[in-house]
Amino acid sequence: MTATKLYDLDRKRHYWQRNSGLWLLAAVLAVGALSSLFEIGYRQGYERILEQAQRQADYELALQVQILESRLEKYRLLPVLIGRHGDQRNWLPDLVDGNVGSVWLRQVRYLSGAQNVLLLAKDGRIIASAQDAEASLPALELGKLAQAPAQGVLGRQYIYVDQETQLYGFSSDLQINGTARGVLVFLLDLAPVFQSWTLSASDIIAQDANQLITLSSEQQWIGQRADQIDFFTDQTAYARAEMAVNTIGWHVAVYEPVDETALIRQTLLSAVVLCMLIIMIFILLIRRREQQIKTVLRDKIYAAELERQIKHRTVELQAANLHLTQEVHDRRLAEQQLKTTQQELIHSAKLAAIGQMSTTLSHEYNQPLATMRTYAENALRLLKLDKIATAEDNLQRIIAQTDRLGNLSKVLMSFARKPASGFTRVDLNACVEEAIMLVQPRNKNRAIALTHQVGEGYYVLGNGVQISQILLNLLTNAIDAIQGQTPGPERDSITLRAALDGDRLTLTIEDSGPGIDTDLAAVVFEPFMTTKESGQGLGLGLSVVKDIVNDHQGELRLSTAAAGGARFDISLQRWSNDSHSPDHAQGPLTHDR
Numbered sequence: 001m002t003a004t005k006l007y008d009l010d011r012k013r014h015y016w017q018r019n020s021g022l023w024l025l026a027a028v029l030a031v032g033a034l035s036s037l038f039e040i041g042y043r044q045g046y047e048r049i050l051e052q053a054q055r056q057a058d059y060e061l062a063l064q065v066q067i068l069e070s071r072l073e074k075y076r077l078l079p080v081l082i083g084r085h086g087d088q089r090n091w092l093p094d095l096v097d098g099n100v101g102s103v104w105l106r107q108v109r110y111l112s113g114a115q116n117v118l119l120l121a122k123d124g125r126i127i128a129s130a131q132d133a134e135a136s137l138p139a140l141e142l143g144k145l146a147q148a149p150a151q152g153v154l155g156r157q158y159i160y161v162d163q164e165t166q167l168y169g170f171s172s173d174l175q176i177n178g179t180a181r182g183v184l185v186f187l188l189d190l191a192p193v194f195q196s197w198t199l200s201a202s203d204i205i206a207q208d209a210n211q212l213i214t215l216s217s218e219q220q221w222i223g224q225r226a227d228q229i230d231f232f233t234d235q236t237a238y239a240r241a242e243m244a245v246n247t248i249g250w251h252v253a254v255y256e257p258v259d260e261t262a263l264i265r266q267t268l269l270s271a272v273v274l275c276m277l278i279i280m281i282f283i284l285l286i287r288r289r290e291q292q293i294k295t296v297l298r299d300k301i302y303a304a305e306l307e308r309q310i311k312h313r314t315v316e317l318q319a320a321n322l323h324l325t326q327e328v329h330d331r332r333l334a335e336q337q338l339k340t341t342q343q344e345l346i347h348s349a350k351l352a353a354i355g356q357m358s359t360t361l362s363h364e365y366n367q368p369l370a371t372m373r374t375y376a377e378n379a380l381r382l383l384k385l386d387k388i389a390t391a392e393d394n395l396q397r398i399i400a401q402t403d404r405l406g407n408l409s410k411v412l413m414s415f416a417r418k419p420a421s422g423f424t425r426v427d428l429n430a431c432v433e434e435a436i437m438l439v440q441p442r443n444k445n446r447a448i449a450l451t452h453q454v455g456e457g458y459y460v461l462g463n464g465v466q467i468s469q470i471l472l473n474l475l476t477n478a479i480d481a482i483q484g485q486t487p488g489p490e491r492d493s494i495t496l497r498a499a500l501d502g503d504r505l506t507l508t509i510e511d512s513g514p515g516i517d518t519d520l521a522a523v524v525f526e527p528f529m530t531t532k533e534s535g536q537g538l539g540l541g542l543s544v545v546k547d548i549v550n551d552h553q554g555e556l557r558l559s560t561a562a563a564g565g566a567r568f569d570i571s572l573q574r575w576s577n578d579s580h581s582p583d584h585a586q587g588p589l590t591h592d593r
Contacts, residue, residue, distance in 0.1 A: 053259075079171055145171040156170050205253050379394040423463055473544060510565060515561070
């Protein structure tokens, strides 16, 4: 079963059970957030819009009171100015004549713009009027206007005619030649003020000292008390501003509605956004949690699958390891056999070289033996003749020949024995001298000049017997190559020299023979490759040389010498105090020459 299928199965079974706590927490947080929002946000918002409504109410109150006062202030002093300081004698020669008074009052009304101008007697009776509608005026209010000047004050009175008509009057004495002849009343219509108030978005009322509504933005409220109107019993949704108008003794109040609809809409919108935000956060949290659960399940499945594959792979690796171990063992046996065969081949090549030199070596042994026999016979005769000194000289010569045979036998035995394992310090000069000693008998037929330019102090890291075999094989091939060509006018030569190159030492052997053709240079180091006649060689000499050089981690190069013969450059590692064998498996360093 894949991780996705297992996760789907787990989600269907345990999704709600696993996430019920988170959803419950989300619901609790949502309820708490909504409560806090309504508790704090709505209250602060309501206070803000209430403050805005209060500022609007204050502004509207100041504006409407200014309109009212400017309307009243225009007529407040007109009765005093005209009644006391005007020259009425030309206009009212006889106040009893109402017709003359009405004409004059019409002129005053026209010039002042008042709604009506009245001339009252001291008892409030209308003497003359600028209009004919004086019958509709309340007598009580007119009486109050007539009584005020008698008390020495400016008369002022609100006159309620009906809900459509409200007037306000100002009164003062009408004096002719310093004598009060009546009361002059100016009536102004409050309709322009009412129209201004009705255009306002606020509710405006003006109340007198008896709490009666004298003027209002709502016509049906005029003439009633505020506590008798339902609108004023609930003022929680309004901001209220009020001001006293001392000029007329009224109290003006403005009620600015508080628009809670926008606040409620904004609060609900904020609540919806907050709830959606909380839900989205918890959806993301739950989705992340489910993703983590899915990841854990997938990791467990992958881990189980990986463990199964590891076990299976471990079994395969163990089998492969056993097979590889067996192959390594077989390869090591094969390599060991190859090394043994190679060593046997090298040893056989040495023995073959010794066999090829056997005739020459037998002459080298027979000649000293014959000389020793002659010296011995002479010594016997001299002893018989009592020539002791001469006999001792012959014996010394016999001893010298014995030493010569001993050195030759020592070199042959050293060369013929199997080399010891491991590398050590090898004296290159000693190896060169031994190789020259072994090839000297072979060189007597041609008398080739062997030039030895390897001095003392040249040491390499290697096996002395194998290095001697390298030199012997190369010198033997050089002598055979020179002897196989026709002698020239110049003496044939073989030169050996050594040169240092950092931590390497290069040994050069070059001859004056015919050299090696370019076509044969690529195959001359292969086993059983020879240019000699049949029966004169096995073709193993250069192959053995190359193998020994490779074992020493050296380098063998073939080129043409300056004299036209072959040139071999052998690069070997110099010996130093911290030198180690290239192959640590070969054992300790044992051979030193």
